[in-house]
């Protein structure tokens with residue numbers, strides 16, 4: 001690797017449960033070039049300076065969603081953030097906010113996995129369909145309805161950004177709501193009725209106080225805040241109208 | 252999973268917010284600055300007899316009631332959530348104080364407007 005002659009200090013919040021009682025900061029001096037991402041900086045540390053450092057990554061191109069972390073206190077994808085933007089200052093890297101730390105920059109994401117499962121993130125057809133019936137047809141206009149919400153990569157930056165999730169992790173949260181909305185909007189899907197109780201629940205959309213930071217940090221322009229807000233309106237109208245509209249009338 | 256009863260408070264909050272955004276500032280200007288100082292509007296506009304007549308008309312009553320009630324519901328909801336945001340985890344007590352005062356204000360406004368005749 002051509003290391004050039006610039007070096008940057010990367011301060012990493014470390015937590016090794018077998019030796020640390022609480023997370024501690026550790027600094028590394030890393031040679032870097034202008035095209036190096038924060039993720040590459042961490043990889044340099046792991047390969048050359050300290051093999052005990054743990055972090056998640058896979059695609060290096062903002063697609064897998066596994067390298068989310070707090071970079072100078074802002075939730076970002078490490079592979080999409082460049083060291084040059086922090087130079088000559090120190091760049092501080094910590095595990096994503098609002099989640100328990102498993103080890104160093106690796107968070108425990110069980111809570112989100114349960115939430116993701118609970119919104120039934122798959123197409124629930126109205127009736128079973130035989131292979132011989134062929135594929136579902138969908139017009140570009142029908143696809144456009146949900147496409148934005150289908151871009152979510154489960155990176156959890158929005159959860160780290162959401163002050164309400166930070167205060168009360170029972171809240172279903174922005175990312176799961178965006179995906180719930182994605183399936184509800186899909187014309188091949190008939191699972192909306194099964195998903196809406198989650199929207200209406202005490203754990204649902206009304207925990208949101210319209211801060212909007214989730215949409216700001218989302219690396220895929222999903223706009224989860226919009227999904228939450230559309231569902232607030234929908235949930236409120238269902239709350240008041242549920243006794244006048246016969247069940248199943250909306251579809 | 253329990254269904255949230257938030258839509259009631261959220262709807263009142265939303266209605267009050269919309270109303271205050273539309274006319275809140277101008278109301279403060281008219282009743283707090285323009286008329287009392289006599290600069291942009293005649294002072295007598297807010298004289299006792301004028302205001303009494305206004306609140307004796309059914310439309311005036313309706314206007315006053317809606318303004319007072321919805322502004323109250325809007326503000327207590329905002330206060331309640333702000334408490335939560337700054338780390339005061341408002342439980343049932345704070346809920347009762349916040350929404351209770353809006354309810355009391357609403358009922359008091361209704362009572363007063365009806366008594367004026």
Ligand code: SF4
Nearest residue numbers: 152155156158175218
């Ligand atoms: S909505 Fe955006 S920020 Fe949230 S998990 Fe999906 S891609 Fe990440």
Ligand code: FES
Nearest residue numbers: 059060065067079
């Ligand atoms: S490594 Fe896949 S999103 Fe960063």
